[in-house]
Amino acid sequence: MTRTTKRRLVFLGGTVAVVLSLAYLVYGGIQQGATYWVTVGELERHTGTLPPRVRLGGTVAPGSVAWDPPHRHLSFVITDGTHRLPVTYSGVVPDIFAEGRQVVVEGALGPDGVFRATTLLAKCPTKYVASDQASSR
Amino acid sequence: MALAIALLLTAAAAAYVLAPLWRPGSSPAPDPEHARLRRARDAAERVLRDIELDYATGKLAEDDYAELRAGVEGRLRAVEPPRE
Amino acid sequence: MDSGALADLGRFVLLAALVLALYGFLAASLGGLARRPELVLSATRSLVAVALLEAVAAGILLWALGTRDYAFRYVVEHVQNAQPLVYDLTSLWGGMEGSLLLWALVLSGYTLAALGSLRHLPRLVPGVAAVCAATSGFFLLLLSTVASPMETVPFPPADGRGMNPLLLNPWMAIHPPALYMGYVGFTVPFAIVVASLASDPGEEGGVLVARRWMLWAWYCLSLGLMFGAKWSYVVLGWGGYWAWDPVENAALMPWLVATAFLHSVMIQERRGMLTRWNVVLVIVAFGLAVFGTFLTRSGILSSIHAFTQSPLGGFFLAFLALAMLGAFGLAAWRWEALRSRNELDAALSRESAFLLNNVLFLSAAFTVFLGTVFPLLSDVLTGQRINVGPPFFDHVVAPLVLGIVFLMGAGPLLAWRRSKPAQLARNLLGPGVLGVGVGAALLASGVRGAGAVLAFALCGFVAGTILQEFARGVRVRRAHRGESVLDALLGLVWANRRRYGGYIVHFGILLVVCGVTGSSAFATQRVVTLSPREAATVGAYRIRFDGLSESTEGGALVVSARLRAWEGMRDLGPFTTSRRMYLGRQEATSDVAIRSTPREDLYVILAGWSQDGRATLRLLVNPLVAWIWAGGLLLSLGALIALLPDRRPAPAAVPATREAYRVRRADA
Numbered sequence: 102m103t104r105t106t107k108r109r110l111v112f113l114g115g116t117v118a119v120v121l122s123l124a125y126l127v128y129g130g131i132q133q134g135a136t137y138w139v140t141v142g143e144l145e146r147h148t149g150t151l152p153p154r155v156r157l158g159g160t161v162a163p164g165s166v167a168w169d170p171p172h173r174h175l176s177f178v179i180t181d182g183t184h185r186l187p188v189t190y191s192g193v194v195p196d197i198f199a200e201g202r203q204v205v206v207e208g209a210l211g212p213d214g215v216f217r218a219t220t221l222l223a224k225c226p227t228k229y230v231a232s233d234q235a236s237s238r
Numbered sequence: 239m240a241l242a243i244a245l246l247l248t249a250a251a252a253a254y255v256l257a258p259l260w261r262p263g264s265s266p267a268p269d270p271e272h273a274r275l276r277r278a279r280d281a282a283e284r285v286l287r288d289i290e291l292d293y294a295t296g297k298l299a300e301d302d303y304a305e306l307r308a309g310v311e312g313r314l315r316a317v318e319p320p321r322e
Numbered sequence: 323m324d325s326g327a328l329a330d331l332g333r334f335v336l337l338a339a340l341v342l343a344l345y346g347f348l349a350a351s352l353g354g355l356a357r358r359p360e361l362v363l364s365a366t367r368s369l370v371a372v373a374l375l376e377a378v379a380a381g382i383l384l385w386a387l388g389t390r391d392y393a394f395r396y397v398v399e400h401v402q403n404a405q406p407l408v409y410d411l412t413s414l415w416g417g418m419e420g421s422l423l424l425w426a427l428v429l430s431g432y433t434l435a436a437l438g439s440l441r442h443l444p445r446l447v448p449g450v451a452a453v454c455a456a457t458s459g460f461f462l463l464l465l466s467t468v469a470s471p472m473e474t475v476p477f478p479p480a481d482g483r484g485m486n487p488l489l490l491n492p493w494m495a496i497h498p499p500a501l502y503m504g505y506v507g508f509t510v511p512f513a514i515v516v517a518s519l520a521s522d523p524g525e526e527g528g529v530l531v532a533r534r535w536m537l538w539a540w541y542c543l544s545l546g547l548m549f550g551a552k553w554s555y556v557v558l559g560w561g562g563y564w565a566w567d568p569v570e571n572a573a574l575m576p577w578l579v580a581t582a583f584l585h586s587v588m589i590q591e592r593r594g595m596l597t598r599w600n601v602v603l604v605i606v607a608f609g610l611a612v613f614g615t616f617l618t619r620s621g622i623l624s625s626i627h628a629f630t631q632s633p634l635g636g637f638f639l640a641f642l643a644l645a646m647l648g649a650f651g652l653a654a655w656r657w658e659a660l661r662s663r664n665e666l667d668a669a670l671s672r673e674s675a676f677l678l679n680n681v682l683f684l685s686a687a688f689t690v691f692l693g694t695v696f697p698l699l700s701d702v703l704t705g706q707r708i709n710v711g712p713p714f715f716d717h718v719v720a721p722l723v724l725g726i727v728f729l730m731g732a733g734p735l736l737a738w739r740r741s742k743p744a745q746l747a748r749n750l751l752g753p754g755v756l757g758v759g760v761g762a763a764l765l766a767s768g769v770r771g772a773g774a775v776l777a778f779a780l781c782g783f784v785a786g787t788i789l790q791e792f793a794r795g796v797r798v799r800r801a802h803r804g805e806s807v808l809d810a811l812l813g814l815v816w817a818n819r820r821r822y823g824g825y826i827v828h829f830g831i832l833l834v835v836c837g838v839t840g841s842s843a844f845a846t847q848r849v850v851t852l853s854p855r856e857a858a859t860v861g862a863y864r865i866r867f868d869g870l871s872e873s874t875e876g877g878a879l880v881v882s883a884r885l886r887a888w889e890g891m892r893d894l895g896p897f898t899t900s901r902r903m904y905l906g907r908q909e910a911t912s913d914v915a916i917r918s919t920p921r922e923d924l925y926v927i928l929a930g931w932s933q934d935g936r937a938t939l940r941l942l943v944n945p946l947v948a949w950i951w952a953g954g955l956l957l958s959l960g961a962l963i964a965l966l967p968d969r970r971p972a973p974a975a976v977p978a979t980r981e982a983y984r985v986r987r988a989d990a
Contacts, residue, residue, distance in 0.1 A: 111669075123685050123689070127689060130710070131710055131714055134714030136709045137709075156709055173849065173929075173930065193930070197909055
């Protein structure tokens with residue numbers, strides 16, 4: 102085996118090792134960080150099991166917001182225009198959360214048909230913002 | 239008023255931009271040779287300085303230092319113009 | 323001149339600039355191909371004219387913003403009578419159209435600077451002019467068609483909407499310009515490499531000429547990222563500084579690629595290797611910069627703030643595709659000519675360390691890219707839209723960063739070509755002991771968390787190597803010149819600006835890594851609801867809530883919580899944290915209370931309140947955050963030092979050289 106061939110093999114072997122390690126890390130990362138997007142309609146009439154953590158986008162239905170400051174308990178109804186789903190959330194509410202605003206909630210649907218949100222993110226109204234988000238985690 | 243400014247700007251830009259076309263030049267000058275040589279020399283000098291510093295701070299072994307230095311000095315000689 | 327006429331003039335000026343840019347592209351290309359310098363000169367002049375016309379357009383917009391001329395739609399959207407004038411002016415880059423104009427203006431500035439610097443390399447001028455003219459033309463096309471800042475409204479209102487109040491902050495005012503100086507800055511090295519490939523790549527493919535421009539663009543992008551993180555921390559009020567948001571990632575990706583380049587280019591300089599790789603990196607960096615601009619403008623990824631679904635996205639993708647196809651096509655055409663002179667000699671060498679560095683950085687860039695486009699990708703491939711959040715990025719990027727940190731320490735200790743293991747071991751000993759010591763000390767003092775301890779230990783190791791470099795360099799210099807320690811230190815840095823500037827940058831990165839590790843791994847948080855005179859503890863602090871107050875300020879209703887803090891027995895004094903509600907816009911911002919010490923930040927946000935005077939507070943203790951900002955400053959200093967042109971080395975060649983040059987030129 103010439104020196105060049107040996108060097109090429111080492112190089113190839115190294116590349117394969119790197120790619121495999123990266124793939125392993127990425128796979129693990131996806132497991133940890135993936136959340137599935139679903140629609141309100143899908144959740145409303147779901148059958149079978151859902152992934153443990155889902156993300157839901159929709160609008161806050163007007164007149165549905167109930168906020169209990171001492172317990173930091175928020176409940177409202179999220180809608181995509183046709184379907185409606187009750188949501189409860191405990192925690193800090195982002196500044197721009199309001200009726201009629203677009204929100205993204207992350208969490209799970211409870212057995213009682215109420216969505217228990219662990220994360221609540223609100224979208225800025227349609228306008229170019231030079232950078233970054235207004236959300237609370 | 240705006241129209242006047244617009245016309246003025248157009249005329250000025252056209253004059254400034256198109257003027258060179260009326261004086262066709264000679265074929266383009268090649269890159270100045272001395273500039274290329276100087277850059278090659280500067281690069282070689284920088285490498286030499288780095289080698290000296292590496293050796294002085296103990297990263298380079300004696301024999302490697304001698305070998306590398308000889309190589310760079312060769313490069314330096316190569317970018318000197320031939321004597322007339 | 324009335325507003326309508328002013329807007330018309332603005333529109334005309336932008337259209338004229340577009341025409342001139344197109345002319346410049348054609349003239350430069352033709353002049354370069356047909357070897358007609360008068361065409362190239364005309365093209366250069368047209369780019370000067372483009373710059374002036376863009377300046378006029380920007381001037382018109384600034385005037386409209388400054389005088390609050392609500393006949394302009396852009397002014398209506400970004401200015402308000404109650405807004406401070408300085409923010410009226412900075413809204414020049416706060417909105418879509420204005421930011422595109424800023425992009426174009428910055429690009430023109432860079433173009434002229436680049437063309438000026440290439441006086442000693444006239445063969446590259448036509449190509450650079452053509453590429454810059456084409457890019458300028460693209461942005462001017464946007465500005466003349468779908469994103470005009472000169473649009474007027476038929477019935478000017480009495481007051482405007484004003485900017486999103488989140489942007490009314492000094493950090494947010496300088497963040498876009500810094501970011502754009504970076505993004506746009508990648509156009510110049512790209513243009514240089516493309517021009518070089520098109521004309522005659524020689525051995526180096528234009529890479530070495532492009533190096534300093536890449537360093538400058540990298541520096542600006544670093545600043546932009548820092549300012550953005552600082553703004554996120556101080557204004558957005560969620561307690562963090564980086565959320566792996568698509569817009570943040572968009573700026574990080576070119577930064578990672580550029581960092582890889584800055585290291586691999588050194589291999590090319592020294593050994594003539596990796597030319598093709600570096601050419602690819604420059605092209606990819608520019609592509610990512612345009613992609614980043616595209617991500618920030620289009621609505622293709624639902625980042626947390628809504629982007630307008632505008633036709634801009636299509637334009638950007640088309641331009642990006644054209645640019646990448648053209649550049650990679652040229653590279654493919656010249657592939658053979660760029661063949662490397664040398665090969666890797668040994669596994670234990672600085673070359674291999676830099677190669678590994680590139681692998682890690684590119685892996686990180688790829689990961690960030692994958693995570694950012696994952697929703698799109700999964701939607702297209704599986705029909706199910708899947709998001710990957712911060713846990714994904716943290717999980718993959720953290721080990722890569724640890725590897726990079728280790729290389730920061732080991733790399734400089736390796737010699738070019740090959741390193742003798744004994745030599746290396748001797749150099750690693752001191753810093754290695756320091757690293758292990760740091761790790762042991764942390765473990766002994768009760769710090770838990772393997773990843774964090776490892777990170778700190780590695781930082782200790784790298785700090786040791788950098789200090790060792792400085793110490794040894796000073797010692798050598800003093801041995802030769804007998805200077806004082808301070809003189810030797812300054813002289814050492816000055817004489818070796820690239821190397822020691824780089825070391826300072828590395829030290830800054832170390833501080834940032836420590837800060838990020840500390841605040842990510844060891845932050846504590848509590849959310850409490852307190853009645854007046856009640857207190858809560860977080861970490862070593864006790865926070866007492868003294869009551870709510872209300873006031874109006876600048877068109878906003880401000881509700882403040884008056885607080886007092888104690889650290890153990892020490893009274894830290896009163897402070898407030900507030901929420902501002904902009905009633906006209908139905909938006910709110912938080913005034914976060916931050917008490918920063920080198921050890922940790924005490925961070926308090928007013929999350930909510932009730933009618934009976936109780937307040938909900940979010941209390942955070944974030945360790946080592948101040949180290950991040952300090953690291954940024956140090957990075958800045960190091961980069962500036964490294965950017966300074968090398969002093970002309972003392973000529974080692976024979977003095978008769980100049981004579982010989984003159985003789986040669988007369989012959990030519």
